[in-house]
Each structure stands twice: as C-alpha cells, then as structure tokens.
Amino acid sequence: MTEVPPPEAAPPAASRRLGPSALVMSAVVYPLLILQTLAFVLLAPIVLPLARLATGRPMDRIVRYFIRFYGQVWMVLIAPFTRFEKIDLALDRFPQPCIIVLNHRSLFDIFCMGALPFSNGGFALRSWPFRMFWYAPFMRLARYVDMESLGREEGLLRCRELLAEGISLMFFPEGHRSRDGRLGRFYSGAFKLAVETNTPIVPVCISGTDHLLPPGALLMAPTTIRLQALSAVDPSTFTGESGHVALRKTVKAAMAEALEKQR
Amino acid sequence: MQQDIQKDIIDTVNTALAEEFELDAEAMKPEAHLFNELGLDSLDAVDMVIVLEKAFGCKLRDEQAIREIRTLGDLYAFIETKRKELE
Numbered sequence: 289m290t291e292v293p294p295p296e297a298a299p300p301a302a303s304r305r306l307g308p309s310a311l312v313m314s315a316v317v318y319p320l321l322i323l324q325t326l327a328f329v330l331l332a333p334i335v336l337p338l339a340r341l342a343t344g345r346p347m348d349r350i351v352r353y354f355i356r357f358y359g360q361v362w363m364v365l366i367a368p369f370t371r372f373e374k375i376d377l378a379l380d381r382f383p384q385p386c387i388i389v390l391n392h393r394s395l396f397d398i399f400c401m402g403a404l405p406f407s408n409g410g411f412a413l414r415s416w417p418f419r420m421f422w423y424a425p426f427m428r429l430a431r432y433v434d435m436e437s438l439g440r441e442e443g444l445l446r447c448r449e450l451l452a453e454g455i456s457l458m459f460f461p462e463g464h465r466s467r468d469g470r471l472g473r474f475y476s477g478a479f480k481l482a483v484e485t486n487t488p489i490v491p492v493c494i495s496g497t498d499h500l501l502p503p504g505a506l507l508m509a510p511t512t513i514r515l516q517a518l519s520a521v522d523p524s525t526f527t528g529e530s531g532h533v534a535l536r537k538t539v540k541a542a543m544a545e546a547l548e549k550q551r
Numbered sequence: 552m553q554q555d556i557q558k559d560i561i562d563t564v565n566t567a568l569a570e571e572f573e574l575d576a577e578a579m580k581p582e583a584h585l586f587n588e589l590g591l592d593s594l595d596a597v598d599m600v601i602v603l604e605k606a607f608g609c610k611l612r613d614e615q616a617i618r619e620i621r622t623l624g625d626l627y628a629f630i631e632t633k634r635k636e637l638e
Contacts, residue, residue: 414594440597463594473573473590476598529605533570 310509313369320365328358351430352407359402375516379405383488383520385456389478392460394497403515409456447481465503474540479532488520491543495550514550518542560630567606581624
C-alpha cells in the first residue's frame with residue numbers, strides 16, 4: 289500500500305463582504321425558500337402516492353427523486369445571485385452504487401446535491417437534521433440513516449442494506465460544518481463501510497457555500513458555488529486492519545488538493 | 552520493567568488513537584481529556600474500543616470501567632490493569 293502524505297489543509301476562507309446585494313438576496317431568497325418548502329410539504333401527500341401509482345416504483349425511491357428535485361428548485365431560486373460551477377459532475381464519475389464523501393461548510397451543502405447527475409442516493413447523517421420536523425418525514429421515507437441514534441453497528445447495517453439495493457450513500461465525514469474553511473477531522477464510518485462492502489468512494493468537493501451562508505450567519509451573500517467530483521477510489525487495494533485509515537487519508541489528501549485548486 | 556510496560560502501553564495507545572482519530576502527537580498527554588480536549592465524541596467511543604482491542608488483542612467492550620474513562624491517563628491505567636488481569 290502506498291504511504292500517503294498528510295493532506296495540506298486549505299487556508300481559511302476569505303471573510304464575507306455583506307453589502308446591499310446580501311440584503312436583497314436574503315430578502316428575496318428566504319421567503320421563496322419558505323414558499324418552496326411549504327409547497328413541497330403540502331403537495332407531497334398528493335404527488336408522492338400518484339407518482340408511486342404511475343411509476344410502480346417503491347416509495348423510498350420516489351421520495352429520493354422528490355428531494356433531489358427540491359434541491360434543483362432551490363438552485364433555480366438562488367441562480368440570480370449565485371453562479372454554479374460543476375466540475376466533472378458527470379454520471380460516469382459515479383459508479384452505482386457508490387459512497388459519496390463531501391466536505392461540509394454550510395447548511396446549504398445538502399441542497400447542492402440537487403446538482404448530482406442521479407437521484408437514487410441517500411444520506412447517512414448525525415441526529416440533528418432529523419429534528420427538523422418539516423424535513424424529517426421525507427428523510428425517513430427516503431431511508432436516510434440516522435447514524436447517531438441508531439448507533440454504529442445498526443447504522444452501518446442499514447447502510448449495507450441500502451448499498452445492497454443499489455442505493456448510493458452520501459456522507460459528510462467531517463461530521464460538522466467547518467468554521468474556518470479548513471478540512472476537519474474525518475470520521476472513519478464511510479471508509480470502513482467502503483472497505484467492508486468493496487464500494488467505490490467518490491469524493492465531491494464543495495466550495496463557496498461558506499460564503500453563501502456559513503455556520504452562525506443569518507444573511508445569505510451572493511457567491512460562486514463550485515462542485516467538483518473527483519475520480520472514484522477503489523477500496524479493494526486498501527486491505528488489512530488499517531485499510532480504512534489509509535483509504536481515509538488518500539481521499540482526504542485528494543479533497544484537500546482539489547479544494548486548494550478551487551480557491 | 553514497570554516503566555517499560557507503561558511506556559509500551561502509552562506508545563501503543565497513542566499510536567492507535569492518533570492514527571484512527573487524526574490526533575496530534577503533541578496533544579496526547581496523560582491529562583488530556585478524551586472528549587473535551589482531544590475532540591472525540593459519542594460516535595468515536597465505539598471505534599476507540601475496537602481500535603484498542605485490535606492493538607492489545609483483548610476484549611474491552613463489555614467493561615464497565617471503560618465507560619468511566621475521561622483522560623488518556625485513565626485509559627493507560629485501564630489497559631495496564633486489564634493486562635495484569637490477563638497475565
């Protein structure tokens with residue numbers, strides 16, 4: 289196995305400049321986001337059963353499609369204020385199923401997953417997103433995995449079941465949003481799962497969402513959001529008891545390098 | 552001899568945890584609080600037990616004592632006691 293040098297952390301993100309455009313953006317986008325969410329929540333009891341009837345697909349599959357569409361609508365809403373740059377976000381970058389690992393800078397990172405070229409993906413998350421009562425029913429219908437409440441063993445068991453059904457999984461291996469733009473410590477769960485199930489890992493790097501709305505901020509600011517899919521990493525060469533550690537280091541180094549270039 | 556055993560335990564624990572949890576070697580002092588200072592959390596607790604079981608080749612997960620560990624020093628002492636029991 290090749291020894292991987294420790295990743296160089298990205299420098300802290302530049303400070304945000306909040307001018308009139310941030311006020312206008314927040315005044316326009318927040319009400320639209322609330323309206324969008326209300327519309328989706330109210331339409332769901334009609335649209336989801338109809339879609340199930342029309343397509344014959346399982347409800348969880350339909351809800352994952354619905355959630356991706358929600359993200360796509362959000363991207364349209366903020367498009368007048370935000371430029372999206374998609375780098376290598378093509379379908380052939382994502383073997384199905386795969387484990388996608390994402391760096392985490394903002395609440396809106398998860399919304400950006402509307403830009404993924406496929407919809408059959410679920411999230412493995414900590415508990416707090418499941419406490420947002422307006423999103424939680426959809427997350428549960430989509431079979432998102434609450435790793436914290438379920439515990440490691442049960443959580444990974446659910447993840448293995450989803451992968452076995454061909455459903456890709458997304459993880460924020462940092463667990464928390466970065467406060468300074470640097471990559472934080474990576475949890476091992478996604479990498480252990482990849483090694484155990486021999487599922488390829490696709491690192492996806494996000495930048496710009498920390499300018500859009502970093503942790504603790506209230507006003508959104510116009511920005512450019514870059515989403516870049518890196519080459520899939522085959523876990524089969526990362527063997528032995530510390531295989532997941534080497535895989536984690538390899539993926540983190542690749543993400544740190546890509547994020548540095550995105551600056 | 553006693554010091555050698557302790558150093559062996561300290562080195563093994565520090566190496567295993569530093570690799571698993573991306574910890575800085577400088578921060579790994581006996582008085583360092585696992586959760587408050589080293590940044591481990593509930594998701595890490597199970598992984599920590601698994602990593603230490605692999606490193607020392609003995610079962611630790613059913614031990615009540617491991618739930619009361621707060622600092623790295625507590626952890627070294629726990630491992631040392633466990634080793635003596637198995638000798």
